[in-house]
Amino acid sequence: MxxxxxxxxxxxxxxxxxxxxxxxxxxxxxxxxxxxxxxxxxxxxxxxxxxxxxxGVLVAEPAPMFMPLQVATDPPAPVAQADGTPAVPPAPWSATTCRIEIALPDGTVIRVDEAIGAAALRRVLTALRG
Missing domain, CATH: 1.10.10 (Arc Repressor Mutant, subunit A)
Incomplete structure (x- = not known):
């Protein structure tokens, strides 16, 4: 029992x-x-x-991987995209807001607030890889 x-x-x-x-x-x-x-x-x-x-709905989760990190105090300069179109200028930086910017090797740039959760960021990165 x-x-x-x-x-x-x-x-x-x-x-x-x-x-x-x-x-x-x-x-x-x-x-x-x-x-x-x-x-x-x-x-x-x-x-x-x-x-x-x-x-194919139930699949193993991809293993986490490390990416190189560079800490910058000044906003990066806009770079032209791979197709030659001008890049979107970076969002204005402020001393009061902390943002995380992730620049991928293909030129994709992701800007998120420091308060983003790990799960949400993982979903965004997974969607970009797919």
Whole structure:
């Protein structure tokens, strides 16, 4: 008998864990029900993960990578874009606002406020890479 006190919450699984469990269930000779039971996942959830993996919806997150950083006190000069059009001038700098500017090798420049969250910045950078 299991006694649950308090509010029961849904379990949060990382994409890597889901893929590992799906791979285990798809091994030759593996029993789908046993894999689900061993990882305390319902069969329907495991089937959904398997379907997502096959459709390419469930994929491992890319490994974080480091990029070179240069700290500048003066705003950079505008640079012409790769297609020859003039670059958008940088936003005005102020002593009271702190901004982060990220210049990518392809000429793309991202300017964000210092208060941006890591998750939001990661989504922006992922969208640019894709």
């Amino acid at each position: 299991e006694i649950i006190s308090g509010v029961e919450r849904r379990r949060q699984w990382r994409a890597a864990d889901k893929l590992r469990i799906v791979a285990e269930a798809e091994r030759p000779g593996a029993c789908f029900v046993e894999v689900a039971r061993r990882h305390e996942v319902s069969r329907s959830v495991l089937w959904a993960w398997r379907k997502q993996a096959r459709q």
